[in-house]
Amino acid sequence: MQYVAYYRVSTQMQGKSGLGLEAQRHAVEQFAGSHPIIAEYTEIESGKRNDRPELEAALDHAKANNAVLIIAKLDRLSRDVHCKRQAGAVQAA
Numbered sequence: 001m002q003y004v005a006y007y008r009v010s011t012q013m014q015g016k017s018g019l020g021l022e023a024q025r026h027a028v029e030q031f032a033g034s035h036p037i038i039a040e041y042t043e044i045e046s047g048k049r050n051d052r053p054e055l056e057a058a059l060d061h062a063k064a065n066n067a068v069l070i071i072a073k074l075d076r077l078s079r080d081v082h083c084k085r086q087a088g089a090v091q092a093a
Contacts, residue, residue: 003032003070004062005040006055006077024072031070038067 007024021042028037039061043054055077062069071077 002036002038002065002067003028004058004065004067005032005037006058006069006071007040007042008052008055008071008077009042009044010046011044027072028070037070038065 005025005028007021007028009020025040039058041054041058041061043052045052045054058069061067
């Protein structure tokens with residue numbers, strides 16, 4: 001199994017400082033173990049928005065490479081339950 005990682009923080013401050021991103025990266029790496037993470041996508045955007053280009057790119061990359069999108073926690077994907085259901089093959093670390 002191979003993974004495409006998606007990380008999201010809500011604010012520019014979190015993105016610049018790395019707060020949150022490092023914890024997400026650590027959780028994803030721990031979960032993946034020896035399985036390869038073939039790509040990583042990072043987005044600085046509110047979880048309330050569903051139009052996130054990095055998430056779309058990550059999903060496309062995962063589909064094109066028969067990989068699984070991996071996220072640290074479901075709230076990093078979206079706060080919208082409907083959006084989570086449409087995501088398909090996603091694993092939370």
